[in-house]
Amino acid sequence: MSDTLDTLENITYDELNEGDTATFTRTLSEEELVLFAAVSGDVNPVHLDSEFAAESMFKERIAHGMWSGSLISAALATVMPGPGTIYLEQSLAFKRPVKLDDTLTVTLTVLSKEPKNRVVFQCDVQNQKGQKVVSGEAKVIAPTEKVSLRKPRLPKITIEG
Numbered sequence: 001m002s003d004t005l006d007t008l009e010n011i012t013y014d015e016l017n018e019g020d021t022a023t024f025t026r027t028l029s030e031e032e033l034v035l036f037a038a039v040s041g042d043v044n045p046v047h048l049d050s051e052f053a054a055e056s057m058f059k060e061r062i063a064h065g066m067w068s069g070s071l072i073s074a075a076l077a078t079v080m081p082g083p084g085t086i087y088l089e090q091s092l093a094f095k096r097p098v099k100l101d102d103t104l105t106v107t108l109t110v111l112s113k114e115p116k117n118r119v120v121f122q123c124d125v126q127n128q129k130g131q132k133v134v135s136g137e138a139k140v141i142a143p144t145e146k147v148s149l150r151k152p153r154l155p156k157i158t159i160e161g
Contacts, residue, residue, distance in 0.1 A: 006150060006151055007148055007149065007150060007151065008078055008082060008083050008147075008148070008149050008150070008151050009082060009083075009146075009147070009148040009149075010081055010082030010083045010084050010085070010143045010146065010147050010148075011080050011081045011082055011142075012081070012142065012143055012144055012145065012146055013081070013113070013117040013119065013142035013143065013144055014144070016080075016081065016110050016113060016119055016142060017110060018110050018111065018112060018113065019109065019110060020080070020109070020110040021107060021108060021109045021110075022075065022079045022080035022107075022108050023075070023079070023105055023106060023107050023108075024071060024074055024075035024078070024079050024105070024106040024108075025103060025104065025105045025106075026071055026074075026103070026104055027101065027102070027103040027104075028063050028067065028098060028099075028100055028101065028102050028103075028104070029100070029101070030100060031157075031159055032067070033047060033048075033061075033063060033064075033067070033100065034048070034159055035157065035159065036063075036064055036066075036067050036070075037064070040064065040066065042064055042066075044064075046058065046061065046062060047061060047062065047063065047064055048061070049061075058097050060099060061099070061100060062097040062098060062099055063097070063098035063099065063100075063102070065092070065094045065098075065134075067098065068092075068094070068098055068104060068125050068133060068134045069090065069092050069134065071104055071106050071125065072090065072092075072106050072108075072123045072125065072134070072136070072138060073087060073090075074106075075106040075108050075123075076108065076121070076138060076140055078151075079108070080108050080110075080121075081119065081140065081142040081143055082143070082147075083143065083147050083149065084142075084143030084145070084147060085140050085141070085142060085143060086140060086141040087138070087140055088118070088138075088139045088140055088141060089137075089138065089139040090123075090136060090137070090138045090139075091136040091137050091138075092123075092134055092135075092136040093134065093135050093136055094133070094134055095131075095132050095133055095134060095135065096127075096131055096132070096133050097133075098127065098133050102127045102128060102133075103127065103128040104125050104126065104127055104128075104133065105125070105126050106123065106124070106125050107123075107124045107125075107126070108121045108122070108123055108138075109121060109122040109124075111137065114139075116141070117141050117142050117143075117144055118139055118140070118141060118142075119139070119140055119141075119142045120137060120138070120139050121137065121138045121139075121140070122135075122137060123135065123136050123137060123138050
């Protein structure tokens, strides 16, 4: 299962099995980094100021940790279980920095199914070099009714200044 189709189709609680996996991949662009800062309000200069970041322990600008976390949310919401999923809990351990132009792949693995349509997932995020950048677990309420719909078209956003 992957995030490459134009259709969103969920996987219901009854269809999920322990060990099932799915992936979601995204590359961090300059525009996405700036938009994430604008939307979140996190304007830490280590994300936005090259000169400041050069003096940091990373020696260059890095992504917001929660950008990586938001990819896990996107994977759960659009790939597995998909539309209708309700996010309940998330633990995250940040293992290494994410840099501009890094391509991250989220891998979700069903760890367990619990009563009341709850599902626990292992969530691992790796960069294009196969290095783990984030790991954790998520608990969701999986949908019980099957849905299939077109992915929404998002508006084009431009950044000024």
